Amino acid sequence: MPVVDAPTDSILHALASHGVTRRRFLEFCAATTALLALPQSYAPRIARALEDKKKPTVVWLEFQDCAGNTESFLRAVSPSVGDIVLDVLAVEYHETIMAAAGFQAEAAKDAAVAAGGHIVVVEGSVPTGANGVYCTIGGKSAVQILEEVTAGAAAVITVGTCSSYGGLPAASPNPTGAVGVPELVSGVPVINLPGCPMNVDNMVATIVHFLTFGALPAVDGEGRPLFAYGERIHDHCERRAHFDAGQFAQEWGDEGHRKGWCLYKMGCKGPSTFHNCPSIRWNGGTSWPIGAGHGCVGCSEPAFWDTMTPIYGRLPAPPGFGVTTSVEQIGAGIVGLTAAGFAAHGLIKAGQRKRAHKQDEAPIEIESATADDEEGAGQ
Amino acid sequence: MTTDATPRPQDEAIERTPSTELVVAKVWELPVRVVHWTIFVSVVVLSFIGFYIGTPFLSTGSDPGFLMGGMRAVHNLAAFTFIAAILARIIWAFTGNKWSHWDQFVPFAKDRRANAKDAFRYYVFLSDDPPHEAGHNALAGATYFVLFTMFLVQVLTGLALLSLESEGFLASTTGWVFSIAPIPWVRFLHHLIMWLTWGFVIHHVYSAWLVDSDAKAGLMSSIFTGWKRLPPEDL
Ligand code: HEM
Ligand code: SF4
Numbered sequence: 073m074p075v076v077d078a079p080t081d082s083i084l085h086a087l088a089s090h091g092v093t094r095r096r097f098l099e100f101c102a103a104t105t106a107l108l109a110l111p112q113s114y115a116p117r118i119a120r121a122l123e124d125k126k127k128p129t130v131v132w133l134e135f136q137d138c139a140g141n142t143e144s145f146l147r148a149v150s151p152s153v154g155d156i157v158l159d160v161l162a163v164e165y166h167e168t169i170m171a172a173a174g175f176q177a178e179a180a181k182d183a184a185v186a187a188g189g190h191i192v193v194v195e196g197s198v199p200t201g202a203n204g205v206y207c208t209i210g211g212k213s214a215v216q217i218l219e220e221v222t223a224g225a226a227a228v229i230t231v232g233t234c235s236s237y238g239g240l241p242a243a244s245p246n247p248t249g250a251v252g253v254p255e256l257v258s259g260v261p262v263i264n265l266p267g268c269p270m271n272v273d274n275m276v277a278t279i280v281h282f283l284t285f286g287a288l289p290a291v292d293g294e295g296r297p298l299f300a301y302g303e304r305i306h307d308h309c310e311r312r313a314h315f316d317a318g319q320f321a322q323e324w325g326d327e328g329h330r331k332g333w334c335l336y337k338m339g340c341k342g343p344s345t346f347h348n349c350p351s352i353r354w355n356g357g358t359s360w361p362i363g364a365g366h367g368c369v370g371c372s373e374p375a376f377w378d379t380m381t382p383i384y385g386r387l388p389a390p391p392g393f394g395v396t397t398s399v400e401q402i403g404a405g406i407v408g409l410t411a412a413g414f415a416a417h418g419l420i421k422a423g424q425r426k427r428a429h430k431q432d433e434a435p436i437e438i439e440s441a442t443a444d445d446e447e448g449a450g451q
Numbered sequence: 452m453t454t455d456a457t458p459r460p461q462d463e464a465i466e467r468t469p470s471t472e473l474v475v476a477k478v479w480e481l482p483v484r485v486v487h488w489t490i491f492v493s494v495v496v497l498s499f500i501g502f503y504i505g506t507p508f509l510s511t512g513s514d515p516g517f518l519m520g521g522m523r524a525v526h527n528l529a530a531f532t533f534i535a536a537i538l539a540r541i542i543w544a545f546t547g548n549k550w551s552h553w554d555q556f557v558p559f560a561k562d563r564r565a566n567a568k569d570a571f572r573y574y575v576f577l578s579d580d581p582p583h584e585a586g587h588n589a590l591a592g593a594t595y596f597v598l599f600t601m602f603l604v605q606v607l608t609g610l611a612l613l614s615l616e617s618e619g620f621l622a623s624t625t626g627w628v629f630s631i632a633p634i635p636w637v638r639f640l641h642h643l644i645m646w647l648t649w650g651f652v653i654h655h656v657y658s659a660w661l662v663d664s665d666a667k668a669g670l671m672s673s674i675f676t677g678w679k680r681l682p683p684e685d686l
Contacts, residue, residue, distance in 0.1 A: 316520035375633060379633040403646025410653045414653060
């Protein structure tokens with residue numbers, strides 16, 4: 073183990089005591105610089121900031137969640153970037169992974185919050201219905217806990233689509249009145265890392281950015297960091313050449329699917345989804361959904377469960393016509409009905425003309441009488 | 452009322468046909484006809500390609516072509532032609548002759564309301580006398596207003612979809628579309644308006660043919676030549 077003369081609560085010391093070599097540490101800094109889309113000249117600055125800084129205190133809250141982001145956080149392949157971030161964070165409270173329980177756990181949380189300047193990570197949506205009874209911990213509702221823990225915090229990071237936008241619990245009809253964290257927190261900077269789950273590499277990079285520059289990275293209109301959500305999946309997808317070539321899988325397991333052709337016709341939502349999955353991938357860069365042969369479901373977009381479904385269809389079903397109807401069927405129906413309507417109109421007009429023609433041949437008095445009648449009717 | 456009694460700017464374009472009571476008038480000026488056919492051709496191209504983009508029914512199989520890429524490039528080209536035609540027509544609605552003026556599309560004025568009533572009675576079989584109007588009858592004008600509103604939404608949704616692949620100007624000018632409707636619903640709307648446009652085309656061609664066959668003013672040929680043969684009081 074390398075010997076370092078850094079304070080015991082410093083990031084550098086934590087890394088060293090976990091057997092992370094200086095070379096590996098600098099590699100990590102360079103990789104994170106690239107992920108943040110910063111010029112490589114920033115890598116030494118990031119390294120210096122991480123060396124000097126105290127381990128940031130993290131309070132990890134879980135509300136209406138599936139712990140998928142915790143999984144993402146823990147299942148990093150060693151010794152990976154995610155592994156390192158685990159080492160450099162002082163996670164004072166995390167229900168799923170902490171050793172303490174009950175009052176002890178609450179005390180640890182209260183101590184971290186009392187000290188202030190901590191980073192709050194929130195996983196899961198917050199139910200606001202029925203005064204918040206749908207999610208309570210230690211006798212307090214999620215709304216109360218969120219309010220208490222974010223007071224005095226340095227930043228709030230929402231991990232996963234549920235805590236960013238409400239996610240699955242907020243999907244129609246949203247029985248618990250679930251909302252995303254940004255709707256409830258004010259006065260503290262909030263950044264969203266949506267995804268189902270979020271990618272731990274993006275979380276690391278966000279925290280590193282915060283430690284290095286003292287501010288959260290720049291965000292898009294949905295509150296997501298641009299470095300991770302600034303580009304569309306479709307524009308960086310490894311199957312894009314097949315899209316441009318017009319080569320599409322038509323069925324699961326058909327020849328095109330086996331050859332790795334584009335999944336557009338299988339309902340891939342890559343053309344509507346912004347995330348860096350194609351470049352950073354998952355599980356230590358092993359693969360990612362589209363790489364594994366399944367279309368993107370758009371999980372990092374707000375309200376994806378309501379708007380990106382059907383998962384295996386390209387467009388939403390027309391409201392009121394059932395989920396198997398497509399907009400093309402409705403549209404073709406409209407065109408067909410229009411044609412039928414005007415054909416009927418034409419037939420009636422033809423009949424009307426025939427009658428008018430007969431009247432033309434009738435004695436002149438009748439015609440003028442008809443004209444008078446019509447004028448009268450028109451007044 | 453004769454054309455001599457009230458001279459109008461269009462008078463140079465009116466020729467008397469001595470043998471009958473009718474006059475021949477240049478109703479649709481060249482820009483109006485060019486815009487009309489540019490819109491028609493671009494809508495045909497945009498719809499065919501749009502349908503392909505939505506449901507790629509052709510496949511290049513194992514041959515590594517550039518089918519979807521090419522289709523999308525032509526869609527963009529046709530789209531900007533379409534936008535240019537619409538902008539030209541909007542300008543012409545303020546600078547062209549009275550039949551192409553913007554007020555022909557909204558039946559607000561008294562005589563337009565009366566004309567709308569005549570046209571309505573004609574269309575619902577209460578009268579066999581087609582509406583008397585050299586330009587658009589008031590109801591037809593109103594349908595073009597609806598059509599142009601649809602076109603505007605189509606242009607907006609199209610540009611917003613285009614902005615997904617480009618940051619910068621397009622994204623900052625059309626990004627607000629997605630705060631009204633999520634991306635999949637914007638696509639949905641873009642499809643729906645395509646179909647509604649074809650519903651309109653059926654109505655449009657049928658009604659033009661119907662009125663032409665009653666009024667016999669040369670309505671159908673006028674969109675090619677610009678000329679109509681009319682009783683002078685219709686001008
Ligand atoms: C005038 C401006 C227009 C623009 C800028 C525009 C642009 C676009 C763009 C960018 C796409 C998406 C391509 C993709 O997803 O990769 C698209 C798709 C499409 N366009 Fe247009 N378009 C326009 C007009 C029209 C018109 C007039 C029609 C038909 C009447 C039409 C029909 C379609 C259809 C059906 C699609 C497929 C959409 C999808 O499935 O995602 N477009 N258009
Ligand atoms: S698989 Fe999906 S994201 Fe990839 S090119 Fe095809 S449609 Fe785009």
